[in-house]
Amino acid sequence: LVERLDPCRIACGQLAPVIGDLEGNRARAAAAIGDAAARGAALVVLPELCTSGYVFADADEARSLAEPADGPTADAWRELARRHGIVVVGGLCELDDDGALRNSAIIVDRDGLRAVYRKAHLWDREQLVFLAGDEPPPVVETDAGRVGVAICYDACFPELMRGLSLGGADVIAVPTNSPVLGPVAQPLAMELVVAMAAAHVNRVYVAQADRTGDERGVSWVAASVIVDVSGALLAGPLDGPGLLVAEIDPSKARDKRWGERNDVLADRRPDLYDRFLLTTRTTR
């Protein structure tokens, strides 16, 4: 009934990109991909906008750091994916065919560029720079199972995480840049809580790669984490730059049963969800 798949290792690279340093950031990404491969990972997730940096002065600066989805970063990752037999998911500043800037993530494997996802929920000043995506994120069949993608603030929309799970994702890769907005919640940062809850209610793995390193006065939560289908932490969080590695079993994510009589997707009641009233109702 449940398809048998082999367990594999996956990794999240928590990088410290330097804004504007395209070559240096690509080198940091390449090093993380190499480290992940050396540690036996079949999939590595890298942060949002990991080649450009995040805190752009303006749209012009972002444009100067943008590249096509199938540009130099994709070329470099394809070469590394082939050499190491690894799947790479990471974020970059995309210049699309129409000249618009996109906050995108790409999925690259030994076969090349498999999918491009353009962030659909833009956070704060990203709205001044990027055009939001108009397509739901993809789920791609890879050597590490079916990989879905969400970017940072996207993960705060349970509809999107649910949609990826209904779409068959075994692992949701979440390239992230989580700026510190105030006191970080204890005992777990809210970015970890949200990732854990999404994993738990969907019985899906979540591999979230956040960034670290101060950038133009912004610091980062460093909320990289690999979460089990139960919602439990498998690896992370971590201070500073580094690599998280954990073993996953994609077949567990294809079995949505919970206990003897429940199934977290089959138990959904779309008949009710579509009928929520937009005004209050009472018995009077």
Next chain:
Amino acid sequence: LVERLDPCRIACGQLAPVIGDLEGNRARAAAAIGDAAARGAALVVLPELCTSGYVFADADEARSLAEPADGPTADAWRELARRHGIVVVGGLCELDDDGALRNSAIIVDRDGLRAVYRKAHLWDREQLVFLAGDEPPPVVETDAGRVGVAICYDACFPELMRGLSLGGADVIAVPTNSPVLGPVAQPLAMELVVAMAAAHVNRVYVAQADRTGDERGVSWVAASVIVDVSGALLAGPLDGPGLLVAEIDPSKARDKRWGERNDVLADRRPDLYDRFLLTTRTTR
């Protein structure tokens, strides 16, 4: 722009019901309502099935402990609501007009029985006893703001928590019985993680009242908690029986803005959520 409402206190009673002891359980509920009022609460949430107990031997036993939604428990709570000027939300074993058993929660205030909600997502052996509800949960305007309801496993369906938020809930009351199913996740039980994430992504208060006390070999997570609109813990968790109290400001839950440029409900992309493919897609 944002309606001004007065802050108020809310409470969650973590009870230890005894299966079959209707009178004793009603007395425990009444004591918790009295305690909450004495501590200044405008709303008190009590656990799922708090008058009957949970671990029924069979449907016949549940039937022997069932009552109409507007039966003796509602009568007692209305009387207490009038005396103390408090809103009560709690769970009971309902015998409906057609003779079916329902795992229900009622909302009672000084005006009487305001709403009945029948749990729509039944956990495990509840399926052998109860008929699942066929209506979305209500949002009721009360002296403590707009109160929505979800029961236990319902909270694992982000669609339902989102629907209540879109429906205008300031506080989602979650009567709960969380059986311990295995090692409890650290540093936070998953029932707390799910409540915190729901609060955070919807900017809504969550008031979850769990039970405690061993029952027929089942122990309980004791996951009672009051969560802020940011997702932060305001009160709880707590070992053993007791009352959680926290101050809330319903006007904060009506302001869905997050930072300067975001709004957690207005930022939704229903156009995309409706278009998720149910099969994998790739660029090939």
